[in-house]
Amino acid sequence: MSQKNNEAVRMIPLGGVGQIGKNMMVLEYGDEMLIIDSGVMFPEDDQLGIDLVIPDFDYVKKNKDKIKGIVLTHGHLDHIGALPFLLKEINVPIYGTKLTLGLLEGNLKEHRLMKSSRLKVVNAGSTVQVGQFKVDYIKVNHSLTDTCALAIHTPLGPIVYASDFKFDQTPVDGEVADFHKLAELGHSEPGVLALFSDSTNVERKGYTMSEKVVGETIDDIFYRATNRIIVATFASNIHRIQQILDAAVKYDRKIAITGRSMTNNVEIARRLGYINVPDDMIVDIRDMGHIADDETVIITTGSQGEPMAALTRMARGDHYHINIKNGDTVVISASAIPGNEKFVGQTINQLFERGANVIYEDVSGVHVSGHASQEELKLMLNLTKPKYFVPTHGEARHLHQHAALAEDVGVPKENTYIAELGDVIEFREDKVEKVDKVQAGDILVDGLGIGDVGNIVLRDRKTLSEDGIIIVVVTIDSNGNIQSGPDIITRGFVYIRESEKLIEDATNRVKDALEECEEKGITEWSVLKKTIKNSLNNYIYKQIKRNPMILPIIMQV
Numbered sequence: 001m002s003q004k005n006n007e008a009v010r011m012i013p014l015g016g017v018g019q020i021g022k023n024m025m026v027l028e029y030g031d032e033m034l035i036i037d038s039g040v041m042f043p044e045d046d047q048l049g050i051d052l053v054i055p056d057f058d059y060v061k062k063n064k065d066k067i068k069g070i071v072l073t074h075g076h077l078d079h080i081g082a083l084p085f086l087l088k089e090i091n092v093p094i095y096g097t098k099l100t101l102g103l104l105e106g107n108l109k110e111h112r113l114m115k116s117s118r119l120k121v122v123n124a125g126s127t128v129q130v131g132q133f134k135v136d137y138i139k140v141n142h143s144l145t146d147t148c149a150l151a152i153h154t155p156l157g158p159i160v161y162a163s164d165f166k167f168d169q170t171p172v173d174g175e176v177a178d179f180h181k182l183a184e185l186g187h188s189e190p191g192v193l194a195l196f197s198d199s200t201n202v203e204r205k206g207y208t209m210s211e212k213v214v215g216e217t218i219d220d221i222f223y224r225a226t227n228r229i230i231v232a233t234f235a236s237n238i239h240r241i242q243q244i245l246d247a248a249v250k251y252d253r254k255i256a257i258t259g260r261s262m263t264n265n266v267e268i269a270r271r272l273g274y275i276n277v278p279d280d281m282i283v284d285i286r287d288m289g290h291i292a293d294d295e296t297v298i299i300t301t302g303s304q305g306e307p308m309a310a311l312t313r314m315a316r317g318d319h320y321h322i323n324i325k326n327g328d329t330v331v332i333s334a335s336a337i338p339g340n341e342k343f344v345g346q347t348i349n350q351l352f353e354r355g356a357n358v359i360y361e362d363v364s365g366v367h368v369s370g371h372a373s374q375e376e377l378k379l380m381l382n383l384t385k386p387k388y389f390v391p392t393h394g395e396a397r398h399l400h401q402h403a404a405l406a407e408d409v410g411v412p413k414e415n416t417y418i419a420e421l422g423d424v425i426e427f428r429e430d431k432v433e434k435v436d437k438v439q440a441g442d443i444l445v446d447g448l449g450i451g452d453v454g455n456i457v458l459r460d461r462k463t464l465s466e467d468g469i470i471i472v473v474v475t476i477d478s479n480g481n482i483q484s485g486p487d488i489i490t491r492g493f494v495y496i497r498e499s500e501k502l503i504e505d506a507t508n509r510v511k512d513a514l515e516e517c518e519e520k521g522i523t524e525w526s527v528l529k530k531t532i533k534n535s536l537n538n539y540i541y542k543q544i545k546r547n548p549m550i551l552p553i554i555m556q557v
Contacts, residue, residue: 009154009193009427014055014440015039016392017419020200020338021078022442023393024055025161029154032131033063035070035092036150036161040081041442052445054082057089059422059438064090068131072096073163074147075103076236084111085445093118095128097137099146099238102268124148125178136185139178140165143211143370145238145274151185156429157193158185160384164198164393166208166372167379172215172239179383186385194427195386199394199402200371207375209368214333215243217365222247225329227293229253230322230356232303232311233333235261237370238269240333241299245277248297256285258322259301259310266299285321298322303334305343312343315350326355333366374405381409388432389416390425467548468492470540472510472532475555481518486510486532493548502543509535528554 009029015022021041027034041053060067069092073079080100084107094117096104101119108114122128124139124146136151142164149165151158160182167177186192201208222229233240241262248255255277257263269275288296302311311330313319324330330351336344344360351358361367372380381389389411391402403416417425417432422440426433470493474485488507513535517528532552541547 007155007428009156009159010435011159011194011196011390011425011427012059012438012440013392013419013421013423013425014057014059015041015421017394017399017421018396019421020393020395022053022055022082023079024082025196025392026060027133027152027159028066030132031066032068032133033066034068034130034133034135034152035060035086036152037073037079037163038070038082038086039076039078041078052081053442054085054445056439056441056443057086059440060086061089067092068133069093069095071128071130071135071150071152072100072104073150073161074142074144075100076144076164079164080104081107084108084113087111087113087117091116091118093120093130095120095122095130095135097122097124097146097148098272099144099269099274102272103236103265106264106268122148124175125181136181138181139175141168141171141175141177141211141370142166143234143237143239145173149182151181151192154193156427157190157387159194159427160185160192160196160386162195162197162380164200164371165376165380166201166370167376168208168210170210170212172211172243182380182383186383192384192386194388194390194432195381195384196390196392197377197380197402198371199377199391199398201369201373202377202391202394202398202402202405204369204373205375206373208371208373209365211239211243211368213365214240214368215246218243218247218331218333219250221329221331221359221366222251222253222297225294227327227329228325229297229329229331230300230311230314230324231297231331231333232300234303235259235265235301237334238265238274241266241269242275244297244299244333245275245281249277249281253295253297254283254288254291255281256283256288256296256298256322257300258285258298258319262299262301262310288322293327302347303332303344304337304340305345305347307343312347315347315354317354324351324354324356328354328356330356330358331366332358332360335361335367335369377402377405378409381406381411386411387415388427390419391416392419467546469549469551470506470536472536472550472552473555474510474514474528474532474552476528478556482511482514486514490548493546505543506536506539509539528552 012026015024023037023039025036098121108117122137124137127136134153138149140149149163150161231244257266300310302309314324317323348358389406391399399418406416407413422438423434424436426435469491471489473487475483477483513531529552533550536550
C-alpha cells in the first residue's frame with residue numbers, strides 16, 4: 001500500500017445538512033483543523049420565544065488548539081451569523097471577501113468583539129495559506145455579491161466547497177463565475193477529491209434566471225407607477241437593491257430607506273463601494289411627507305412578513321413614519337422562505353385591504369433565486385469532476401435528490417455520501433466512509449441565554465401557549481396544618497368570571513386532598529405538591545378536556 005493510501009482527510013458537518021441554514025463544517029487533516037462558515041438558523045414555529053438557532057460548538061471547543069482559522073464563503077446570516085457566539089469560545093483569524101467581512105463587522109460590534117477579532121480580507125481569485133491548508137477563493141454568483149466557492153488543498157487533492165451558488169451568465173456586476181478555475185481543478189492532477197455542493201434548488205428543473213431579469217421588471221414597474229413605490233426585499237441582496245436604486249435615479253424619484261437591517265446593509269455596501277447612488281437622491285424617511293408621491297420610492301425590510309419588520313408595520317398601520325395609502329405600488333421582491341408563507345400572505349392581504357397595488361413573485365417576475373437549479377448543479381459536477389460527492393445545504397429530500405442527480409452525470413453511487421449532523425466523514429484514496437460521530441445539533445439562543453432553553457422548557461412553553469396555567473397557593477404551618485388556602489389563580493386557562501363553578505369545585509377538590517394528607521400526618525412538600533397536581537389533573541381534563549400546567553406553591557409560616 002502506498003503512503004498516499006494511508007492518508008485520510010476528514011470533514012465534519014456541524015450544520016447545513018438535513019436542514020436549510022446553520023451552515024458550518026470542520027475540515028481536519030493531521031493535527032490541524034479549519035472551520036468553514038458558522039451560520040444561524042431561524043426558529044421553527046414550535047420553538048416558542050427562541051431568537052436564533054446556532055450550531056453546537058462542543059467539538060470545536062474540545063479541539064480549539066488545533067483550529068488554524070475560519071474561512072467564509074459569503075455574508076448571509078446562515079453562514080456568518082453564529083460567529084459572534086463561536087468567537088467567544090475561540091480566537092483565530094477569519095478570512096473572507098471585503099463585503100463578507102463588512103457585514104460581519106456589524107454583528108461583531110453588537111457583541112463587542114470587533115477589537116479582539118482578526119479579520120483578513122481575501123479577494124476572489126486569490127489564495128491564502130491557513131496553517132497547512134492552501135485555500136483558493138473562487139468567484140461564484142449568488143443573491144449576495146462577493147460570494148466565493150472554496151478549494152481547500154489536501155495531500156489527496158482539493159476539496160471544493162461550492163457554498164450557495166448559481167451560474168448567472170449576465171450578472172448585474174458583470175462578474176461571471178470563475179468557470180475556468182473550477183474546470184482547472186477538476187481536470188488537473190490529482191483532481192478534485194470531494195465536492196460539497198448547494199442542494200437548495202435541486203427540485204427545480206432547468207436554470208435559475210439571471211438577476212438582470214428582475215432589473216427589467218423593476219424598471220417596467222417604475223415606468224408605470226403613478227404614485228409612491230414601496231419595495232421590500234432581502235436586506236442582503238445588494239444587487240437587487242442596486243437595481244432598485246438605478247430605477248429610482250432613472251425616473252428621478254427620491255429614495256428613503258427603512259428597516260434596521262436594510263439601513264445598516266446599504267450603509268456598509270455604500271461605504272465599501274458595492275452600492276453606488278448619488279447622495280442627493282437619498283432622503284430621510286421622516287422627510288418623505290414633503291415630497292410628492294410620484295417622486296418617491298421607499299426601500300424596506302419585511303419581505304417575509306416578519307411581525308416587527310417595516311413593511312408589516314406599514315400594512316398594519318403602525319409604522320412610525322410611513323403607512324400604506326390608496327394608490328401605493330408595493331413590490332415584494334423576494335420569495336417566501338419555507339414556513340413563512342402564511343405571514344407573507346397575511347401581509348399581502350393587509351396591503352390590498354389598504355388600497356395598495358401589490359406586485360409579488362406569484363404574479364410577476366420580481367424575484368429570482370440565488371441558488372442553482374438542476375442544470376447548474378450538473379454543470380458544477382461536470383466542471384469539478386469530483387471523486388467523491390457530498391450534497392449539502394438542504395433538507396433530507398434535497399440531499400437525496402442531489403445524490404441521484406450526481407449519479408446521472410457519472411458519480412458512482414458508492415462515492416456519494418449523504419451526511420448527517422456530527423458525522424465524521426473520512427476520505428481516503430480508495431473510499432469515503434463515516435468513521436465516527438461527534439456531538440452536534442441545535443443550540444437555542446433566547447435573549448442573552450445560550451443553550452439554557454432545551455426540550456423541557458420548550459415543552460412547558462408549548463403547554464402554556466395551548467392550555468394555560470393553574471397556580472395553587474397554600475400556606476401551612478410547621479406541622480403541615482393548612483393555615484390559609486388553597487387559592488387558585490389561572491392565566492390563559494379560563495376566564496374566571498365565567499367559570500366560577502369550575503374554579504370553586506377545583507378548589508374544594510384540592511382542599512379535600514390536602515385535608516386527607518393532614519389527617520395522615522403527611523408534611524413532605526414534594527408529596528403535598530404531587531397530591532395537589534393529581535387532585536386537579538384528572539378533574540380538569542374530565543370537565544373541559546384540557547391539560548393546563550399546574551404549579552403548586554406552598555408557603556410555610
